[in-house]
Every structure is written in structure tokens, then in C-alpha cells.
Amino acid sequence: MPAVALQGVRRSFGDVVALDGVDLSVEQGDFVALIGPSGCGKSTLLRIIAGLDAGEGQVAVDRSSIAYVFQDAHLLPWRTVADNVALPLELRGVPDRGAVARALADVELTDAADRYPAQLSGGMRMRASIARALVTEPRLLLMDEPFAALDEITRNRLDERLRALWASRGLTVLFVTHAIFEATFLAERAIVMSKRPARILYDARIELGERTSAVRGEPAFAHEAGKILAALERGSE
Amino acid sequence: MRRTILPPLLAGASGLLLWEGAVRVLKPAAYLLPPPSTIARAAVADSGTLASACLTTGTSALAGFAFSAVLGVAIAVFLSTSRWIERAFHPYAILLQTVPIVAIAPLLVLWFGVGGRAVTASAFIVSVFPVITNTLAGIRSVDPALRDLFRLYGASRGAVLFRLELPWATLSIATGLRVASGLAVIGAIVGEFVAGFSEGNPGLGIVVMTSYRQLRTDLLFGAVGCSALLGMVLFGLVSGGAHLLLRRWHIAAS
Numbered sequence: 130m131p132a133v134a135l136q137g138v139r140r141s142f143g144d145v146v147a148l149d150g151v152d153l154s155v156e157q158g159d160f161v162a163l164i165g166p167s168g169c170g171k172s173t174l175l176r177i178i179a180g181l182d183a184g185e186g187q188v189a190v191d192r193s194s195i196a197y198v199f200q201d202a203h204l205l206p207w208r209t210v211a212d213n214v215a216l217p218l219e220l221r222g223v224p225d226r227g228a229v230a231r232a233l234a235d236v237e238l239t240d241a242a243d244r245y246p247a248q249l250s251g252g253m254r255m256r257a258s259i260a261r262a263l264v265t266e267p268r269l270l271l272m273d274e275p276f277a278a279l280d281e282i283t284r285n286r287l288d289e290r291l292r293a294l295w296a297s298r299g300l301t302v303l304f305v306t307h308a309i310f311e312a313t314f315l316a317e318r319a320i321v322m323s324k325r326p327a328r329i330l331y332d333a334r335i336e337l338g339e340r341t342s343a344v345r346g347e348p349a350f351a352h353e354a355g356k357i358l359a360a361l362e363r364g365s366e
Numbered sequence: 367m368r369r370t371i372l373p374p375l376l377a378g379a380s381g382l383l384l385w386e387g388a389v390r391v392l393k394p395a396a397y398l399l400p401p402p403s404t405i406a407r408a409a410v411a412d413s414g415t416l417a418s419a420c421l422t423t424g425t426s427a428l429a430g431f432a433f434s435a436v437l438g439v440a441i442a443v444f445l446s447t448s449r450w451i452e453r454a455f456h457p458y459a460i461l462l463q464t465v466p467i468v469a470i471a472p473l474l475v476l477w478f479g480v481g482g483r484a485v486t487a488s489a490f491i492v493s494v495f496p497v498i499t500n501t502l503a504g505i506r507s508v509d510p511a512l513r514d515l516f517r518l519y520g521a522s523r524g525a526v527l528f529r530l531e532l533p534w535a536t537l538s539i540a541t542g543l544r545v546a547s548g549l550a551v552i553g554a555i556v557g558e559f560v561a562g563f564s565e566g567n568p569g570l571g572i573v574v575m576t577s578y579r580q581l582r583t584d585l586l587f588g589a590v591g592c593s594a595l596l597g598m599v600l601f602g603l604v605s606g607g608a609h610l611l612l613r614r615w616h617i618a619a620s
Binding site: 176179180181195196197199201203205207216217219220221265 | 509511512514515516517518519520521525529530533536
């Protein structure tokens with residue numbers, strides 16, 4: 130059974146049609162990048178998958194083990210990093226300090242556990258946000274341009290960490306972005322969406338080997354990124 | 367510290383000196399404008415009356431303020447539960463603010479009888495509105511992404527209220543309480559004008575009225591000064607309390 134199965138999903142806001150007949154199936158354990166121009170409806174698609182927004186059409190997602198990472202960290206400013214990470218467990222009524230410590234270790238924030246969000250850098254805040262998503266040990270991780278506000282170096286480092294977490298934890302990741310190189314580095318499968326109303330223009334596996342930071346310099350990397358770019362350009366004509 | 371205290375002290379002292387000098391030179395009737403020295407002497411002579419009046423009014427104001435704090439937040443939470451409820455009831459909350467308290471004070475006397483309870487009710491009615499509006503604004507300003515997050519993890523209504531909405535609104539609630547603290551003293555004194563005559567110690571509003579009737583303008587000034595002082599003390603207490611409570615927020619905001 131696929132982790133996500135959408136058929137003929139449609140969503141409109143008044144007269145504006147954001148999504149029109151989207152079919153999408155994501156296998157368990159896959160890493161899928163959803164790429165499209167800003168405001169094309171890819172965030173809406175992610176929200177529908179998460180159950181935060183209701184669209185028409187068939188949506189089959191196992192939401193019992195789901196986590197969502199927003200565009201910004203969105204931490205509670207009055208809670209320490211550790212207490213922020215513990216929040217999902219608290220809300221579900223299963224507090225577990227061990228799981229919090231593991232999630233913090235996964236994003237290398239153990240030393241910052243007792244600090245407040247305002248005392249952290251943007252990259253650290255985002256890592257705390259990822260730890261909060263990982264703490265429930267979700268099978269499906271939905272990410273909505275999580276690193277868009279960060280500088281390039283921090284973003285690359287977080288991409289590498291996320292890729293390693295995906296490999297070690299057997300997650301299914303759906304990653305929305307408009308950054309082509311980021312998508313190429315992270316994902317196993319790239320889906321390019323058109324301008325509004327969003328349709329799927331391109332859907333292909335990314336044929337790259339080991340994703341170390343060196344892979345970004347290889348010709349194959351540029352080739353894969355080029356295919357995505359070409360699809361995006363076709364969509365914006 | 368010296369920079370924030372010295373200028374107002376100097377300005378105040380020179381103002382008083384000017385007042386004293388002007389009164390001595392122009393010699394207006396004592397019941398029109400007594401000099402500060404006479405007022406000070408009257409305040410010392412009647413210090414027992416003024417102190418007990420401060421206590422009476424302060425108690426009513428504090429009780430009214432406490433009701434405002436608790437009920438104001440509760441009403442705001444109720445109004446925030448749905449847009450429909452807010453639309454239905456918010457105009458009536460505004461009514462609380464626009465109806466002149468002097469006009470409804472006689473009604474309070476009918477309902478609560480003459481004395482402290484009517485005065486407390488007056489302090490409450492005058493001070494509850496800013497608590498409601500500020501709390502409501504705070505709850506409305508909660509980050510929508512955080513609402514989504516709470517929803518995603520199946521948070522109960524109680525968890526949303528106590529772990530998200532109220533902590534998020536803390537800064538706004540503190541602002542509302544600061545405004546309410548000053549208004550509660552005003553409400554108590556206005557309430558006393560109408561409802562303050564009873565057994566027990568007269569409050570500041572009563573001292574103002576009786577000294578006015580006896581043309582004891584010096585004592586009247588003393589009572590007015592005490593009213594201002596009382597308002598400042600309550601404001602200071604609330605601000606200090608809020609500051610202690612919000613220290614963590616300040617860490618977060620710095």
C-alpha cells in the first residue's frame with residue numbers, strides 16, 4: 130500500500146482554482162520533492178495530505194504517523210528547545226523524555242536543549258523544528274519549504290542531515306520546494322508542478338548515487354537538475 | 367535610575383514652588399486655591415482620615431480589578447470560541463465601555479445596596495473592557511501554523527487554550543491589566559460619589575465630596591492627591607507582577 134494516494138484532487142478558493150485533478154501516489158520509504166513556482170498550489174497539496182485542508186477527490190493517507198514541518202520554525206517562544214520538541218508527545222498524552230533526547234541528538238541540538246528559541250540562530254531553530262517533527266517517530270514526513278529562509282551554506286548542511294535521517298530512519302518524505310538544486314540533492318523522485326491551477330508536468334526518478342556534499346559538483350547532478358529546470362520552464366510558458 | 371527619577375522630581379518641585387509663590391503673591395481665596403504648604407499641613411492633620419479612605423477605596427478598586435482580570439479573560443476566551451459568538455456579543459461588550467458609569471451607578475446601588483459592593487461593581491464595569499479587548503486581540507493573533515500543529519497532533523480544546531492561546535496572549539493580557547488597574551481606581555471613586563455613603567470608613571470619593579461641601583479645598587486636594595497615588599500604586603503593582611510573570615517572555619523576545 131502506498132504511503133500517499135491521491136486521485137482527482139481539486140481545491141478552489143472562491144474563483145481561484147489552486148489544484149485541478151491531481152493524481153499522485155507515493156511509495157513507502159520514498160523521498161519525493163514537489164517542485165513548482167511560488168503560489169502554484171504545492172503547499173495546498175501538502176496541507177490536504179496532512180488533513181489541514183479539505184479538497185475534493187480521493188485522498189488516502191495513513192495519518193496515524195504523520196509529521197509536518199512548516200516554512201519557518203514556528204516554535205513556542207515561551208518554551209525551551211527541549212519543551213518545544215516534547216510538545217507533540219504531550220499533546221498526544223505520551224510524554225517521553227528519552228524520545229526528546231534522541232530527537233535532539235538526531236539534529237545535534239543536545240547542547241541547546243535548555244535554551245529559548247530567541248537565543249538560537251535561524252538554522253538551529255529549524256533543526257529544533259525538525260526534532261519536534263521527528264519526536265513522534267513518524268513514518269510520513271511532510272515538509273513545506275522548510276529551509277527557504279536560510280542561507281545557502283546552512284541550507285546545504287541541513288539538506289545533508291535530512292538525507293541521512295531519511296536513510297537511517299526509513300521515513301517517507303514529501304518535500305515541497307522551489308529550489309531545483311535542493312530538490313536534486315535530496316530526493317529520489319522529482320515531481321514538477323505547473324502554475325495555478327497546479328497539474329503535474331514531470332515525474333521522474335533522480336538517478337544519482339551516494340548523496341555526499343561532493344555529488345553537487347558532478348556532471349550527473351547538473352544533468353538531473355537540468356531536466357527539472359527544463360520541465361519548470363515548460364510549465365511557466 | 368538617576369536619569370529617570372531626577373528630571374520628573376525637579377519638574378515637580380519647581381511646579382510646586384511656582385504654585386506656592388503665585389498663591390502668596392496673588393492671594394486668592396483659600397477655598398479657591400490653597401498653596402501646597404497648606405495642603406500638606408491639612409494632609410498631615412487629617413492623615414488618619416486619608417489613610418483609612420485610601421484603604422477603603424483601594425480595597426474596592428482591587429476587588430473590582432480582580433473581578434475584571436478573571437471575568438475579563440474568561441469573557442474573552444468565550445468570545446474567541448467562534449466568529450459567530452464574537453459577532454453576536456462583542457457589541458454588548460462595547461456597550462460596557464460606552465455607557466457612562468455615573469449614569470448606571472444609581473442602578474448599581476439598587477442592585478447591590480449602598481456601600482462596598484456597589485463601589486466594587488462600579489470599579490469592575492469601568493475596568494473590564496480593556497481586559498476583554500486585549501485578551502481577545504492576543505488570542506486572535508496566535509500564529510495560524512501553530513494552530514495547525516496543535517490540530518495535527520489532535521490537541522484537545524483545553525490544550526489549545528492553556529498551552530497555546532493563553533500563553534501566546536500573555537503580553538496582550540498584561541497590557542489590558544495595566545490599563546484596567548488605573549481605571550479600577552477611577553471606577554471606585556466615581557462609584558463612591560453615588561454609592562459610597564454607608565457604615566464603615568468613608569472612601570476617597572466620600573472625602574472629596576464632604577470636603578467640597580465644607581469648602582475645605584485643602585483636604586480636597588489631599589484626597590485628589592491620594593487618589594492619584596492609589597492609582598499609581600495599583601498600576602505599579604500590576605506592572606511589577608506582569609514583569610515578573612513575563613520574564614521568560616522577555617528572554618524569549620530579546
